[in-house]
Amino acid sequence: MSAPTNSLREKAGKFGAPAAAAAAVLIASALVIGHTAHAAAFMHGLDTAAPMDDQSVSSLVALDNAVEAVAARVTPAVVNVSVTARVNGQDADSDDDNAQDNDNGGGAQGQQIPPNAIPPEFRRFFGPMGPMGRGQNPQQIEHGIGSGIIISPDGYIVTNNHVVNDATQIKVTLNDRRVYPAKLVGVDKLNDLAVIKINANNLSTVAWGDSTKLRPGQTVLAFGSPFGYFQFSVTRGIVSALDRPNPYSNDPRRPGAFIQTDAAINPGNSGGPLVDARGELVGINTFIITNNGSFAGAGFAIPTQIVRASAESIIKSGTVHHGYLGISMNDVTPDNSTFFNLPDATGAIVSQVTPDSPASQAGLKRGDVLRELNGTKIKNGGALQVVVSQTAPGSDIKLGILRDGKPETLTVKVGEFKGEKQVAENGDNGSQKKGKLGVSVGDLSDDVRQQMNLPSQVKGAAVQSVRPGSPADDAGLAPGDVIEEVNRKPVTSAQQFARDVQAIPAGKDVLLLVWSHGGSTYRVVHPAPSTDKGE
Numbered sequence: 166m167s168a169p170t171n172s173l174r175e176k177a178g179k180f181g182a183p184a185a186a187a188a189a190v191l192i193a194s195a196l197v198i199g200h201t202a203h204a205a206a207f208m209h210g211l212d213t214a215a216p217m218d219d220q221s222v223s224s225l226v227a228l229d230n231a232v233e234a235v236a237a238r239v240t241p242a243v244v245n246v247s248v249t250a251r252v253n254g255q256d257a258d259s260d261d262d263n264a265q266d267n268d269n270g271g272g273a274q275g276q277q278i279p280p281n282a283i284p285p286e287f288r289r290f291f292g293p294m295g296p297m298g299r300g301q302n303p304q305q306i307e308h309g310i311g312s313g314i315i316i317s318p319d320g321y322i323v324t325n326n327h328v329v330n331d332a333t334q335i336k337v338t339l340n341d342r343r344v345y346p347a348k349l350v351g352v353d354k355l356n357d358l359a360v361i362k363i364n365a366n367n368l369s370t371v372a373w374g375d376s377t378k379l380r381p382g383q384t385v386l387a388f389g390s391p392f393g394y395f396q397f398s399v400t401r402g403i404v405s406a407l408d409r410p411n412p413y414s415n416d417p418r419r420p421g422a423f424i425q426t427d428a429a430i431n432p433g434n435s436g437g438p439l440v441d442a443r444g445e446l447v448g449i450n451t452f453i454i455t456n457n458g459s460f461a462g463a464g465f466a467i468p469t470q471i472v473r474a475s476a477e478s479i480i481k482s483g484t485v486h487h488g489y490l491g492i493s494m495n496d497v498t499p500d501n502s503t504f505f506n507l508p509d510a511t512g513a514i515v516s517q518v519t520p521d522s523p524a525s526q527a528g529l530k531r532g533d534v535l536r537e538l539n540g541t542k543i544k545n546g547g548a549l550q551v552v553v554s555q556t557a558p559g560s561d562i563k564l565g566i567l568r569d570g571k572p573e574t575l576t577v578k579v580g581e582f583k584g585e586k587q588v589a590e591n592g593d594n595g596s597q598k599k600g601k602l603g604v605s606v607g608d609l610s611d612d613v614r615q616q617m618n619l620p621s622q623v624k625g626a627a628v629q630s631v632r633p634g635s636p637a638d639d640a641g642l643a644p645g646d647v648i649e650e651v652n653r654k655p656v657t658s659a660q661q662f663a664r665d666v667q668a669i670p671a672g673k674d675v676l677l678l679v680w681s682h683g684g685s686t687y688r689v690v691h692p693a694p695s696t697d698k699g700e
Contacts, residue, residue, distance in 0.1 A: 235386060235444040236399045241340045241369035243388045245396045246311040246324050246347070246361070246436060249334040312389035312437030313337070313361065314446060315370050316476060320345075320363040323476050324436030325451055326352045329359050337363050340397055351479035355487055355554065355582065356420065356471050357451055359436075360479040371438060374445030376468035379404050379424065387428040387450055387464065389437025402428030409465060410547050412452070420554045421547040423465040424448045430464030439466040448472070474555050487582035488556035491522020492529060493684045494546035500689040504653065504676040505534050506570040512536045513546035516678060517685040520622070527577040530568065531678070531685070532653055537565030553579065601692040602666060602675065603635020604628055604642055606659045617645060623680050625649040625656040640688040642679060649685060650678035 219226070311328030315321070322337065329335055335347040345363035352359040383404045390396040404426055411421035426439065430450050439448035448466030455461040478485045494513040495501065502510045515533040518525050535543050539562055543549050556562060558581035566573050606626040607613065613627055628646040631637050642648075648656055651665040652675060669675055675690045 231442065232384075232386070232401060235440065235442065238444045239371055239386070239388060239438065239440050240397055240399065242315040242371045243340060243397055243437060244313045244315060244322055245338040245390045246313045246322075246328055247336040247338065248309045248311065248329055248332045250307055250309065250330070250332045310390055310433050311435045312433065312450070314388075314436075314438040314449070315368050316373075316446075317480075318366060318368050318370055320365045320368060321350070321476075321480055322347070322361050322363065323449060323472060324359050324361060325449065326354055326357045326359045328436045329361060335361055337361070338396065339365075339368075351483040351485070353475040353479065353485040355485075356467060356475055358449065358467065358472060358475045358479075360476050371440065371444065371446045373473055374441050374443065374447040374469055376424065376447045376470045379407060379441070379447055379468075381406055384442045385424075385426055385428055385447065386440050387426065387430050387434060387437065387466075388440070389430070389434030389450060391429075391431035391433045395433075400429040402426050405463070408545070408547060411550075412454070412465075420471065420550040422468055422471065422551045423451075424468050426464050426466065427462050428464060429460045430466075431460045434464075446472075471551060471555070486558050487554045488558050488560070488579035489522075489582040490524040490529075490553055490577060491519035491580065492524045493517035493686065494535070494549070495687045496545040496547075497534065498689070500674065501676060501687055503674075504689075505532075505567065507534060507567065511545070512543050512567075513549055514687055516687050523577050523580040527564075527575050529564070529566070529575060529577070532568070534567040535564055536567055536572075537563075539563050540565075554582070558582075601671075602637045602690055603632035604637035604648075605630045606648060606662055608659045609647065617647075619647065619680075623647055623649065625680065626659040626662040636690045636692050640677070640690045642677075642688065642690075643681070645681075647680040648677055649680055650676075652676050653678075 309328065311324055313322040313324035313328075316323055329349055330352070332349065335349065337345050337347045339345070343365075345365060347361040347363045350360040350362050381404050385402060385404055387400045387402070389398060391398055404424060406425040407422075409421060409423040409425050411423075424439065424447070428439070430437075430453050434450045435452075437450045438446050439450055441447050446469055448468050449472050450464060450466045452465050453460055454463040454465070475485050493516045495516050497505075497507060497510050497512040497514060499510045501514065505514065513535045515524075515529055515531055515535065518529055518531060535546075535549060537543060538549060538552060553562075556579045558579055560579050562577050562579060564575045564577055566575060605628070607629050609619065609623075609625065609627055613619075617627065625647045628637075628642055628644055628648060630644055631642050648662060650656060651662060652669070654665060656662045656665070666675065669692075672692070675692060677688045677690055678685055679688050
C-alpha cells in the first residue's frame, strides 16, 4: 500500500474514531428499532402478501373450474388397454436407426407389436433396442400398454390399431379400477383405428364432437396412460394446426387430416381421446414427432371426422370399406399454380393415373386439376383423400376439374380399396452437363430400364446424378428418378430434356413431372442464376 494511502488511513483513524463509535451506537439502535418494528409488522401480517381478490383472478379461476369440470366428465370414460402379443424378434431387429418420427403406443414394458404393423420410421420406439424395449427373441410374448375411450354404454371402445394388432390377449382397466377382458371387434388399418368390446353395461361415455369445426388456438385436453405407469392422466394444450398431412412415408396412400396439438402426448397415450372445451371427442391420439421417443411439443390425433365413420362401420359390420380413385396428386401451390393457369392456390393436380382404375375409366388424365367434389371446393389433396376414403365403394361422385385451363365435370364411380396399390395418393412430397438445374440425365435404354425396374409406361430421361445444393437437389430429385415432363411437355430423351430446359428464359421456374419410388409427382424447380447453357 502506498504511503499517501497510509497517511490518509491514519488521519481518518484519528478523527474518525469518536464518530465511528457514535455511528455504531446509532446503527445498533436503528437495528434494534427496525427489528422490533419488523417483528410487530410480522405479528400483524403487514408483510404477508394478501390473496388476490376474486374479481382480479376471476378469469383464471373460471378457466381452472372449466378444465376441472371437463376432466371430471371425461376421465370415467377413458380406459387403459393392456395387450399381450406374439412378436417375431427377427423382424423387430430391422429398425430404422435414423427414424425421427416415433409412435407413442408403448407402455411400461414398451409397446411390442409386429414391426410390419407400423411404418418403418415409427418402429424404433417399439424395437428391442428402442427407448423402452428390453430385447426379444423370435416369437417371444411381449406386453404393451395403450389407451382407449368408451363410445357406448354397453362397452364399445375405440383405440389405435397398432395398440391391439396381433394381440393374443386384451385387458381393459376402467377408471374405477375394474378390469375386463376385451375382444377385438374390427380394425381399420388404413386409418390406424380399432374397436374393442367388453361385457359391461351402464358405462360412462363421451359424446362425439365435430372435428371439422376445430380452429387453431382452441383449448383441447389429451387423456391416457403415459408410459403405462401413469394411468388416467390429463394434459392441456391447444390445437396447434389442422389438416396435417400423412407422415407415413412408407404408404403415401394413407389419408392425413391429422390434428396437431401441444397437449402432452407420450408413449402409452396411443388410442386415448382428445377432447375440446365442451368435453366432446374430437380426436384419437395416435403418434408424436420426436427425436428421443418422448413428447417434444408435437402430438397428432386422428380427427373424429374419420374416427366416427370407421367406428360405426366396424360396430355394424366388423369391417370398413374404403373408397379409392386410383390417382396420385400434388397440392396446388403458389409455385405450381402458374403452370396450370389457376386463379388461386387451392385444389390438387393429378400427377399419375393408375391404369384400369376408376379414375382412368372416368377419363381423368395427368395434369388435370381437381377443383370441386360434388360441388364443394377442394382445398387440397389431403382433404380429397379423406372424403374419397370415406365414400362407399360403388358410389358416384362428380369431380369439377380444369383441363388445360378449361372447366369440365367428370362422373367417377368410386372403387374399393383392397391393397397397397390402390387409393388416392397425395405426393407432396449420353451424359449431359450439370447446368442451371444441377442434374445430369441419360436416356432410358433397355439396360437402364431393367436395372431400375421401370414399368413400361414410364418414359423420359433417367437422373444420373444431382449436384449437392443445386436447384434440383432442393426440389428433391435423386439418382434413379425419371424426369417425364418439362413444363408439361413430355420428355422423350436426355437430349430433348436438355434442349427444353435451355429454352426456358433465365430466372423462370421449371415444372418437372418426376417418377420416383413407384409414383409420379410434380416438382417446381427454381433455377439458380447462371450463364451456363447446360440443364
